[in-house]
Amino acid sequence: MGQCQRCFHLSAEPLCEICRQPERQSGLLCVVADSRDLLAIERTREYKGSYHVLGGLISPMDGIGPELLHVQPLVNRVDQEGISEVILALTPSVEGDTTSLYLARLLRPFTSVSRIAYGLPVGSELDYADEVTLARAMEGRRRME
16 A cells, blocks of 8 residues: 555555545645544535645654655645645644644745544533643634524
8 A cells, every 4th residue: 555646644555545536626735743643534525625635743752844844745735736725634733733833834825725624523521621632612603603
């Protein structure tokens, strides 16, 4: 099993099954850390755009810098493919936040950059949630219409 030449998702072909789907919204690009995250988003059947798999997260403590990830191919794709929005779907952790801030700074000159909301899982109890999760849930709130 290799990697897709375009998005770096797992693939036995030069282009993965998702990149070969012409009905995908070509101007929408979701950035994930690894293929497991891509598959989790695909299971929702809500997202219809393209993907880019970074191959990890920036972690200076572990010696992982942007040069070890698929960051430059991401910048090239955004610049060359006319991407209108990049959605950062990275783990809500120190490494995920660091990577998101780094990528947002790199990509803002080319396109709109957003990040998925974080908060409480469905079925959870408020009194069991930690402060960071509750704070992010409040920040990511949406108007009820």
